[in-house]
Amino acid sequence: MTIDMSQFFQVFFDEAEELLAEMEKLLLGVEILSPDPEDLNAIFRAAHSIKGGASTFGLSDMTEVTHILENLLDKIRKGEMHLTAEHVDAFLAAKDILKMQLDGHRLGTAVDLDAVADVRMLLQSFVQDDLAPKAVPALSLAHISLSSKEHETYHHCFRVSFNDVKVADLDLLTSELSLLGLARSEKTEQGLDSILLNTNGTEDDIFAVCSFIVDADKMSIQSEQSAQAIGVEKQLTEDELGYGFFEPIESMFPPLENQDASDKAKLEAEKVAQQELAAIQAKNHHKKESEKSHGAQESTTIRVGIEKVDQIINLIGELVITQAMLTQRTQDLDPVSNERLLSSVAHLTRNTRDLQEAVMSIRMMPMDYVFSRFPRMVRDLASKLGKKVEFVTYGASTELDKGLIERIVDPLTHLVRNSIDHGIEMPATRLESGKSEAGKLSLSAVHQGGNIVIEVCDDGGGLHRDKILAKAKQSGLAVSDSMSDSDVWQLIFAPGFSTAEVVTDVSGRGVGMDVVKRNITQMGGVVDIRSAKGFGTTITISLPLTLAILDGMSIKVGEEIYILPLGFVVESLQPQIEDIKEINGKGRVIKIRHEYLPLIPLFETFNIVPKHTDPADGITVIVEVDGKKAALFVDDLVGQQQVVVKNIESNYRKIPGISGATILGDGGVSFILDVAAILRSVR
Template sequence: MSTGVDLSQFFETFFDEAEELLSDMEQCLLALDIDDPDIGQLNAIFRAAHSIKGGAGTFGCFGHLADTTHLLENLLDAIRQGEMPLRKDMIDLFLETKDVLTDQVAAYRGAQEPDVAAYDRICAQLRELALEQAGQALEPGPASMPGATPAPASEPSLAPGSAPAASAPETAATLPLCISLSRVNCKDADALAAEMALLGQVLHQERDGDSLSIWLDTTASADDLEAVCCFIVSADQVSVMRLELPVAALVAKDQIPPASAPATPAPPVSEPAPSESAASESVVSGKPATSQKAAAPSSSTIRVGVEKVDQIINLVGELVITQAMLVQRSSTLDPVLHDRLLNGIEQLERNARDLQEAVMSIRMMPMDYVFSRFPRVVRESATKMNKRIRLTTHGQATELDKSLIERIIDPLTHLVRNSIDHGIETPEARAAAGKDPEGHMMLSAQHHGGQIVIEVSDDGAGLNRERILKKAMAQGMAVSEHTPDEELWQLIFAPGFSTAEKVTDISGRGVGMDVVRRNIQGMGGHIQLASRPGQGTTTRIILPLTLAILDGMSVKVGEETFILPLSHVTESMQPSAEQIRSISDTEHVLHVRGEYLPLVALHKVFAVDDAVTDITRSIAVILQAEDVRFALLVDHLIGQHQVVVKNLESNYRKIPGVSAATILGDGSVALIVDVFALMRVTRDKTTI
């Protein structure tokens, strides 16, 4: 009966690290120069595969994952040792293997079995490549059956824990290992001893204070033992040494050497010599074990679930609301009599804001999380379209809230595919136009005030004005030959609008760009388009840094308070009779410095009673959404302040014209206005 600890508690950590390693593997594969591959990148790819295989083998219940990575790492080892020349079709196969491994990790994370057909197919392809390298023909038999994983000739066929055959010569690989652990408490020591017993025969163990030494007869490699230990203790607490005396000699003499007895360090695991097997390299948490021991202690970072961070943010939001209530209630107090109380509330306000900013920074993620997936997208899409495209990225370190960074992936993917399909020309067309046959695409991100600006640009042919104009006229849109380019480009975001001459599996179905704009607007942002014939197109996305906190302007309409996002507010004024123009009995425009702005009365939008109906007695707040400017009529301006955004749909239901809600200092609820919904009122001349 096993006395080992339950390793299932480490599954989530393994899955997270496996996903990170697979992502790193993909980036390194895409960056490889086929003619002159970088040895550092090859080693990194190999280490990623080996680490996943080691972790999967340690748990013992992720067989498909362990088998697939075993086949992959053997091929990678042959390439990095110079035994197999690298080819483009190999990289394609390795990328496909990475996709299968990603699916396997996802399946195991969901407590399901991976796709057996995909496993059999990819393993067969990897074996075929290995046999090609070895110059062998695939022969029928158990080793060639789908799912079988033939062990390389250089690897022992014994399972971990089994004793070597009596006739087998004592080699360095069969000598005992001494596992030395420092700073180990009693509970961890018992757990480590139990786990080592599962991997082989424990010849002897010693406890000296907080140190533990275990002599183990095992066929497991030193780095695999270290990987197991690192699930319980840190890497800098573990040292694995190879004893110089064989097992038989130790047992026969009944002599188990002390910790200072003849022992040599296990073979280095950072960069094995060409003669070493693939299993002689160790990776823990995606990094070589040797580098981990030299690095700072693992306590410098901690993995925290997103739900815990969200809970903290919600609590901080409640604290900010409570602080705002205290400020409002204390505003009537005599500052002379209650100076200490008011000073304390002022200090609380500063601390609450600092705490809020610190907690929000935890949720921020670099844009590299998004950008890193596009080299693969560009490579595969360009290959399908027979185009040559070079991708560059800028501003990978620019940070965005996690909730937004995950939602921006799909819109960006569509924009990138659209640029590849319709923007960048074929090499022949580019050469005929006097351009570099290789097209260039750029992804960039930068902070601009309290927003982030993300751009997708290419040096392709640009938008075809005549084709867009012809299509718009055919659909009965209000355009003419004199329509400015900026207005014409916006038609691309109309539902069902597409100028593609044929439908491809990349883009061109006319069901994407309108969805892209709606998704961006759903995140509180907007999208802009610029194009120059023959020089390319740039799509710009402007987003708030976070959806949890909002800089807003509070306004009064009747007895109701509304919040306007400050990023959309340009100015406010009290209209005069001379500025107001009527275009119908119910519709008016406001003349401001030569520009006629549609007027939207907020009390009509939300049917608020007792509101000011005389336009000249109202306040006009000039709002801008994308390239549209309009005037919103309210009764009074209250002030500007930060508000904590509360999701209205999760607590009530979706309300047209409202994006969210917040709690004010007096405890009342204020609705946050959806500026884009009001913009559609001015554009479509319909009620919300």
């Protein structure tokens, strides 16, 4: 039977990417002078897991990098080497190399071999510096120089025996176990491959290391009587006892007259050990099975392809439509004679709503998926610009639809880069202004009603009103000195707009902010800017939680029913005739509480025959997009309902003023209005 290994490779790729992201997060947050031992252990475990997986799948390039990285991390976590900023930089560079190698194996992208070699040499240089000769006396022991691990005092000695293990795997196991202490491979009298290990670790530690390479039923772990079992017969002179590394000779070697008795006892002990070998193997096998079972109980997540989730969501959408049809077709039934049927339909409606919310929550992902990308970027960019930036996040657990999360990454990246480049000042400038040397940049996310509000906030110099207006006039934009601050701030979203005096690889080309605005608007969101000179800038993005289902207001124009997204609706009213004014050649406006708003007759926008042509006879719905308001003139309000969004472009083509479609309860198709596009066409 042929086993498809691609599925296992994919699991490794996914897990390795998560481990690399976790490693980067921990490295960026580690305290150089007093690192948390738990953080160091977590970084080491991540590197060790990646190495084990890469070795299993034969990805030797990743194994070589992680091996050196793991050795360095092991020395640091054991206190044999002090952590420095240079170490952190090297480890981050190694993480980037591993990510590049991972993408090379998974996606077939190019791998910069020169960059790989440079990082390996950098890591190796730290190892060589640590192995430089120390000014300590050396011991001669059967012409073998003792390493620092041989000098260390160990409290346990274990023999790890293996059945049917490959030579390469045995070498790898010896190398891995040497991280726990002093290890040496040898054959037992029964011809089994084994490793003798002096360590301060436990059987569980040994089992955890070996389980990456061999199965539990092919290995056994046995405690040895002597903690000095590893090494050759040591013939020490009395002069060599003064260093304090060894026990007195009398305690290590029995007198000659007792040697025979000692040998007999040793042989007897080996017989007993061999008799217990099968029992130990059974015990280890049971232990592994138990851990598997325990791990299965503790596991709270499973990996599911996004296409499967999308399929379920589509089916739930069809179920919602069917349920709406049933509800509509039972509305005219006699409630007395059809009580049981109507009760069942009502019960179906409640269950469908609960099922819909539960399934939609599957696509929801925490904002930490986005926020975790920025600490490294902020660190590198601030260093490049010579600035000091303190980066903090709030609300990383706030959830957003996966489709929106993937599309919000680029806009947020532009905003964060602009805050560091344009917003936060140089350290000397901040000190002159009475601020702290390091600027503060924060990313936050919070739920507000049916939306998620994301803020990018810095305590820099703020936006310069005069400079923005001058640049806008130079670019030919229609501006005036009497414009409100909020209108002036919106100018930075104009295509090609930039106030940077020098074009760099960070900013200055005027490309980015207009893309930010367009992308967010396409997601049904809005952008707002608040800024005060000398105190900083806050950019707020408001997005719907999901694009698959939305709350809408059903409106009627002529014989057509349209869906107006509820997030854009401010209020609805029936206007008075005296509140409607005509502007020559400009259309009509409506006065709402001392504010004149453009009046947009939807029957003219979509070229259909209306029921009413006089706004005083119909209904006016006030909508707001990007801080701009307008009044939509419709014939009637039908109601409010939750609708399943269907894509039109993939099945037909782009329709001006329409963002999507849905299926109503009677089976008819209703268009969802693109409010932002309608308002832009009027302006």
